[in-house]
Amino acid sequence: MAKVSKRMKQGYEKLDTAKQYSLQEGIAAISAFPKTKFDETVELHFHLNVDLKATDQAIRGTVLLPHGLGKKVRVIAFCKGEQAMKAKEMGAEHVGAEDLIEKVMNGFMDFDCVIATPDIMRDLSKLGRVLGPKGLMPSPKAGTVTNDIEKAITEVKAGRVEFKADKQGGIHVGIGKRSFAADKIEANARQVIDAIQHAKPTSVKVDFIKSLSLSTTMGPGLRIAL
Numbered sequence: 001m002a003k004v005s006k007r008m009k010q011g012y013e014k015l016d017t018a019k020q021y022s023l024q025e026g027i028a029a030i031s032a033f034p035k036t037k038f039d040e041t042v043e044l045h046f047h048l049n050v051d052l053k054a055t056d057q058a059i060r061g062t063v064l065l066p067h068g069l070g071k072k073v074r075v076i077a078f079c080k081g082e083q084a085m086k087a088k089e090m091g092a093e094h095v096g097a098e099d100l101i102e103k104v105m106n107g108f109m110d111f112d113c114v115i116a117t118p119d120i121m122r123d124l125s126k127l128g129r130v131l132g133p134k135g136l137m138p139s140p141k142a143g144t145v146t147n148d149i150e151k152a153i154t155e156v157k158a159g160r161v162e163f164k165a166d167k168q169g170g171i172h173v174g175i176g177k178r179s180f181a182a183d184k185i186e187a188n189a190r191q192v193i194d195a196i197q198h199a200k201p202t203s204v205k206v207d208f209i210k211s212l213s214l215s216t217t218m219g220p221g222l223r224i225a226l
Contacts, residue, residue, distance in 0.1 A: 020225040023189055026214040027182050033219045039070070040178040040217040042185055044192055044224075046171040047210040056201050059165040062143050063195035067184040068159030070177035075153055076100065078116040078124055078138075083149050087115075090153040098123060104130060111136075115144045115152045135164065159188075163196060169210075171196060178216050189214070193226075 021029060030042065050057040076094040077087035078101065087095045093111060094100060097120055104127055114131060116124055116138040124138065131137040138144040142162045146152050163171050175188040193212070200208040215221040 015220055015222065020223045021214075023186060023214070023224055024182075026222045026224050027185050027189075029222055030178070030214065030216050030219055031182065033216065035178075036218050040219065041069075041174045042176050042178055042180070042189075043215050043217070044171075044173050044175055044189060045213045045215065045221065046173075046196060047212075048165055048169045048171065048196075049206050049208055049210045050165065050169050050201070050204060052165075052167060052169060054201075054203065056203055059171065059196070059199050059201075060139075060141055060163070061195060061199050062160055062162050063192050064155055065159035065161060065175065065188045065191055067176060067180065067188050069161065069174060070180060073113055073157050074111045075113045075115060075156055076104075076111045077149060077153065078114070078120045079149055080117075080120065083117050083147070087149050087153060090150050091157060092153055101127060109134075113144070113156050114138050115146070115149065115156070117147055117149060118145055121145060135162075161192075163192070163199075 015029065027042075048059060050059065075092045077084070077092040078097060079087055079095065080097045084095050084097075092115070094103075096103070101123060114136045118140075121138070128137060140146070143152060143155070143160070144162075161173060163173050165171050173192050175192055176185050180188075197208065209226055212224045212226055213221040214224050
């Protein structure tokens with residue numbers, strides 16, 4: 001049996017596990033948990049009512065957080081020519097084509113987001129086994145395969161996050177840092193909740209979101225009433 005830390009015990013003492021908190025109450029509650037030595041990420045966890053075998057119910061999209069994630073996002077851009085120059089101007093940490101593909105193939109993974117132009121996707125397909133399992137493979141649906149390289153990099157660095165349902169129908173999204181003011185956490189959370197609600201497939205005739213919880217990286221989860 002896993003040992004429960006003193007900090008976690010203190011956190012659970014302040015938590016009513018039978019209660020469904022409003023979003024504002026939940027944010028206030030997590031701010032009262034004992035702090036860690038690092039600035040924890042605040043997270044939303046969704047359990048969706050979807051048929052995982054139905055192709056039209058594969059939930060994926062992006063949302064721009066009004067107050068960002070509170071961390072530096074390291075971007076690599078796979079593109080050529082003028083697009084490569086634009087990517088460098090917009091602050092992409094690494095820019096390239098075949099040379100950058102080879103670098104990643106050889107183990108380079110010092111990045112958080114991958115953006116690519118459509119013309120390079122055929123060459124980039126060889127990185128599917130490397131980037132796919134980490135959720136980093138560029139996708140048009142996620143806005144990471146685009147000819148508007150300037151907009152894509154600007155939004156990612158400003159706080160655009162991707163959400164995608166896993167094999168259990170769950171979505172887990174970071175919405176900022178614990179050090180954020182409560183109103184900023186709430187604004188980011190509402191933006192994500194709205195985006196996921198709007199991603200509801202027309203074929204889903206029941207409540208789309210089964211449950212929602214709020215937590216910090218090292219803290220207990222709170223059930224949130226929708």
